[in-house]
Amino acid sequence: MKQATATPVPIQQRRSDVPPTLAVVVDRALAKDPAERFQTAEELSRALVEALPTAAQDSVRMRSPVLSGALNALVGLGVVGGLLFVALTVLSKPPRLSVGTPIPDSLAQLLRRQGALAPGDAALYVFSPRGADDTTLLLVARRSVAVVTPHRVRAYRRDSVQVGYGAELRGGVSFRLVLALPRARRDTVFRHLSFRDVYELSRRLGKLIGED
Numbered sequence: 001m002k003q004a005t006a007t008p009v010p011i012q013q014r015r016s017d018v019p020p021t022l023a024v025v026v027d028r029a030l031a032k033d034p035a036e037r038f039q040t041a042e043e044l045s046r047a048l049v050e051a052l053p054t055a056a057q058d059s060v061r062m063r064s065p066v067l068s069g070a071l072n073a074l075v076g077l078g079v080v081g082g083l084l085f086v087a088l089t090v091l092s093k094p095p096r097l098s099v100g101t102p103i104p105d106s107l108a109q110l111l112r113r114q115g116a117l118a119p120g121d122a123a124l125y126v127f128s129p130r131g132a133d134d135t136t137l138l139l140v141a142r143r144s145v146a147v148v149t150p151h152r153v154r155a156y157r158r159d160s161v162q163v164g165y166g167a168e169l170r171g172g173v174s175f176r177l178v179l180a181l182p183r184a185r186r187d188t189v190f191r192h193l194s195f196r197d198v199y200e201l202s203r204r205l206g207k208l209i210g211e212d
Contacts, residue, residue: 007032021051097128097137098200111139116146116153125204129190129197138177138189140208145179147189154187163209165198177201 008030012023025047031037038044099107103123111117111126116139125140137148146155162180167173168191175193178186193201 004032019051022048025051096130097126098204099126100124100204111146111148114148114153116148116155117141118144118155124208127201127204129193136190140205145209147179147187156181156187158209161209163201163205165193165202168192 010023011018011026012020018026025044028047029037029044038047101122101124103126107126108117108123111123112119116137117123118141121141121143123139123141126137128137135150139146139148141158143158144155145158145161146153156179160182164178164180164186166176166178168176174191175195175198176188177190177193177198178188180186190197
C-alpha cells in the first residue's frame with residue numbers, strides 16, 4: 001500500500017553523499033505517476049550517464065581464475081552435500097510412528113490411559129522412531145509436551161519448551177533431540193535419530209514448538 005500511495009523519502013536525506021544530479025534521476029524513477037517516470041531503458045541510461053559521466057568510463061573488474069575456480073569448487077561441494085543429504089533422507093527407514101492431526105482415537109485413548117494426555121487436552125503430533133528408542137514416544141498436545149517411556153511420563157507446558165538437535169558420531173552418524181526447559185534444564189528425548197527422523201521432526205515440530 002505504501003508503495004502505491006506514499007511518497008518515498010528523498011535519497012539525499014538517507015545518503016547525503018549522493019550527488020544532486022543522481023538524486024534527481026532516482027526521484028524521477030520513483031515517481032508515482034508512470035507518465036513522470038523514464039519511458040524507456042535508453043532514456044534512463046542516458047540520464048544516468050549525464051548525472052555521473054565518469055561512471056560510464058569505469059571498467060568492470062573480472063575475478064581471477066584462482067578465485068573463480070574456488071567459487072566453482074564451493075558450489076560443487078554444496079551440490080554434492082545437498083544430494084547426499086537427500087539420499088540419506090530418502091534411503092533411511094521411516095519412523096515407526098509419525099502421526100499428526102487428526103490423531104486416531106485408539107492412540108489418543110492409549111495416551112490418556114498412560115497419563116500422557118490430560119483430560120480436555122488434544123493431541124497434535126505423536127512421534128516414535130525405531131530401533132533402540134522404540135520404547136520412547138514424543139507427544140505434542142495443545143497445552144503440553146510429553147515424553148512417554150515404559151516407566152514414566154515427563155510432561156512440560158508447551159509454551160515453556162524449545163527443541164534442539166545435536167549430532168552423535170559414535171558408531172556412525174546419528175542425531176539426538178533435546179528439549180530445552182526453563183532454568184537451563186534439558187531433557188534428551190531421543191539419542192539415535194536418522195536423517196529422515198530429523199527431517200520429519202523438524203518439519204512437524206517447527207510449526208508446533210519453538211527451536212532452541
